[in-house]
Amino acid sequence: MNLSEKPLISIIIPCYNAEKYIHSCIGSVIDQPYKNWECVLINDGSKDKTLEILEEVSSGDHRFKVLSQENQGLSATRNLGIENAKGDYLFFLDSDDLIAENALQLFIDELDTESEILTGITLTVNGENLEKISQLKHPKEGDILFGNNKQEVLLRTMESGLAPVAQNRLYSRLFLEKFNLKFKDGILHEDELWFFETMFLATNVKFIDQETYLYRTDNAESITKNIGERNLNSYLEILEVVFQKYYQNNSDPYKKAVVERYLQYLKKLIIDFSIREKSKLGHAARLRLEGTLKKIHTHSDEFKLLSDKNENYYKALNKLSLFSFDIIEKHFFKNPVNSIRKRYKLFKIKYLLK
Template identity: 40%
Template sequence: MSQPLISIIVPCYNVEAFIKKGLQSIYLQTYTNWECILVDDGSKDNVSGEIDIWVKKDSRYKYIYQDNEGVSSARNKGLDHATGDYILFFDPDDLFSTNALENLISLAKDDIDIIIGKNAITNGQNYDIVEYLVHYSKPLLKVSNQDKNLIKIVVEEPIICVAWNKLYRRDFLKTHNLKFKKGVLHEDELWFFETLFKANAVIFNNEPTYFYNVTNLNSVINNMGLKNLKSYLEIIEYIYEQYYKTETNKTNKELISIYITHLKIKAILHCYKQLNKKDRLEAKPIIEACFGRVTPVRTKKILADSFETLHYHFKLVKLLSPNLILRYLRYYKSSRIMRQIKAKWILKKATKTNNSKNRTIVDVR
């Protein structure tokens, strides 16, 4: 039986300092039937010289150059040139474990569209694990998406919304014409939603296959600002217009609403709170305008759970009044629900001091 070909797509922009180690971790894979498509996104450093070394060393490496258009465009270019049965995205400042491809492909089945790897966090481009990104609590178990329940799992766990370290069946991506949205930051948030919403089933592996380097200061993830917030809001509006408003199934519509609420919370907790005072003043009317346009109906449980999540980030929440947060997130459709949520918030506030030593702070990524 022939081994499936894996196309590894690597967007490259000014990563000369990291790419040697990154590509070496691909070269050392125990699973050998792969191609590596390196898309140079108009780098200003000598990354092309580093890539050329590997292209000459091994024909499985393929080099493509394009003018600087961003990571979404680079990944899409890689998808256009990929010939494999499976697609895998990799950032060159990170590392694979030596058995990453073997581990992931061993879970491949015709009815599974996405195989999701476990991610370790490192301080630097190395294998010294600091902690793990949140991973599904039931690995090696096929998760059917018949009721679109994958979206709910992502929010409840909460699983990190990234494109890398996942094997995608190429036929699945082609059937649904899935590409990255150009011109936005946090493109992975949208890609993650679209792929999980359309997948028939996924499976999670149970050992770390990807080592995510959090110390690269050039990473988009490490550069929060007003532009990042605006991109989050653009993604929220896109999902609302393209998916929520066109969906006719009531259950699916509610699950899309859950993800939109999830992104609204992330926009506040991981973008708004990073802004300086001046940018916050500019951001507030932008948030209000977006959240005013994006108003999916929510159930009472979604509202209460979402507001409780905000409470865990009390240092941010206490800066805003309950009414302001409620207005931002459009959580309430009646005064009764508003009173219930406000009462819960006040109770949490009153008990926070007594419980602070024993409570684990929950981070919605």
């Protein structure tokens, strides 16, 4: 079959005002030794020369498909890419990032018929010389296959952290279609929900010990550089979706217990964000935070899924989230107990707060 008819991999690149970085981004795709791919480039209502660059760079190469729409945000743009992709596997690439040399071949070498999600190592880089800063959280084993029948990926995330990002993962189209997975439209931090849903539903998740993605940290236009109340509202909407769709409507006691703990994990992230950025949050935003945290209250179960320190921490956090923002701020600590001071704070939350 002609490559233009049936590529194995569809690379989806949403673009909004991306003229500064898009040449390098597309160049990293073109330079891949592995060639059986298509690249779906989507201009999301850019006000600069992004569309002009996309049409120029892709001209004459049948592997590129350029789409353009009025500005609708990252979720809608990625969803448009999913709808127009032809590949058996989908890969999301941000327009200010790059895929590493030979990344696609490294993924292909790890593919098998059961593969639903493959993830490589993401390096954070800075500056024109792409100076390596660090890497996003990856399993300590480097190479590991999760059968995920016990929700091992989410449990590992709660215990030691894994990067909740959509990019730098190869997704099986059949897997995404089976569960009708799309990005939630109209929110920020959409990757948090996407990560939870994909890792909750997948039964074959492989992490490979190879550097496959370069994530820029120096883009001043990045959404992560512009924080406000919309960020909090999006986090709370994600919390409600997980609660309503995967906790309240879950008839499997074990999976429900995993979701219960992940709700507390999300609460931790949201509370930490709210305290850190409280000067940017008005009274109404704090009230919505308090109301949502109280609504997303869960009950104890019979399972012990995490380490003792995390089980105790999340139970205490579930109780703390019933109080006002001022009380939460006073008693909250981000990490599980690892000091006498935190043990005392945990004791006060569990036994003294009324």
